[in-house]
Amino acid sequence: MLPRTMRVGSGELTFAPFESTDSNGRLAAWAERANVQVAGKLDIRRLRKSVKVEKAVAFRGMVNDIADDHTAETFLGHYAHGTTLRVLSGSTVTTAQQTWLDRALEGPVVLDEPAVEALAGPEALKGLGLTVDQAERIRQGELDMGVTSCRDPYDSPYNRPGELCAVAPLRCLECRNAFVLPSNLPQLLLFADHLEGLRKRLSPPHFQQVWGLARTNLASVLAERGAGELEAAHQQISEQGLRLQLPLSSLVEFDA
Structure with a gap:
């Protein structure tokens, strides 16, 4: 293929065979003209690898997107090492961390008595994303x-x-829609006993997978209650004979 030149605007664009490894090749000539300093061997294949790394960053490690000009097997055999592999691994780790962080932060809103009284205020409504009707129904126990x-x-x-x-x-206790009120404390204590019974019956990995987040959030909620509140709630359970209100299907837990 012979060099071919065409005029573009006020300049010229030349098409010619590319010699990637020849020290006198086009890439070397371009680098010299552009005053580009490259450490190591000047080879067009190094540019191709750089492009692959940039695509790995842009697509967050999706091999099917990165390997759009060859097979995934070729990508894994020739590019999934060094910098690219670190990008892919880092993206996988950060995605997993973000998933668990979102789950950890997605839980109930805990309100004390003053907060319940102020629930209908405009600032509280805006901050919690509630309507006036929702706030009033929560305060009255209609959404318990x-x-x-x-x-x-x-x-x-x-x-x-x-x-x-x-x-x-x-x-x-894992839901973003939930609001924990002081009036919920007796049932929360009963639910804590229920989870403790499950923890003793199930294998640790199974219990942690199914109930770990609920147990962690519940422990955090109870830790914010004073000793007097907890004692009064236990007394209410005893005097009123309260029982945990759960669906019948939840009374059996299979360790599978």
């Missing part, structure tokens, strides 16, 4: 789902919109 109250039982993250939440109250 058992161990917590709920901003909207028909807008559950575990169900399709418009369907009544099917996992309350078992998943309430």
Whole structure:
């Protein structure tokens, strides 16, 4: 193929065979003209690897997207090492960390008595994303789902919109819609006993996978309650003969 030149605007664009490894080749000539300093051997294949690394960064390690001009096997055999592999590994680790961080931060809103009284205030409504009607119904106990109250039982993250939440109250302590009020304390204590019984019956990995987040959030909620509140709640349980209100299906837990 012979060099071919065409005029573009006020300049010229030349097409010619590319010699990637020849010290007198086009890449070397371009680098010299552009005053580009390259450590090591000047080879066009190094540019190709750099492009692959940039694509790995841009696509966060999705091999099918990065390997768009050859097979995934070729990419894994020729590019998935060194810098590219570190990018892929880092993306995988940070994605997993973000997933667990989102789960850890996604939990109930805990309110004390003063906060419950101020729930209908405009600042509280705006900060919590509640309507006036939702706030009033929470205060009156109309949205009590058992161990917590709920901003909207028909807008559950575990169900399709418009369907009544099917996992309350078992998943309430992991839900962004949940509000823990002082009046929920007796049921929370009973739920803590329920989880403790499950922990003794199930294998540690299974218990942690299914109930670990709920137990962690529950422990955090109870840690914020004073000794007097806990004692009064235990007394209420005893005097009123309160029992944990759970679906019948939750009374059996299989370690599978």
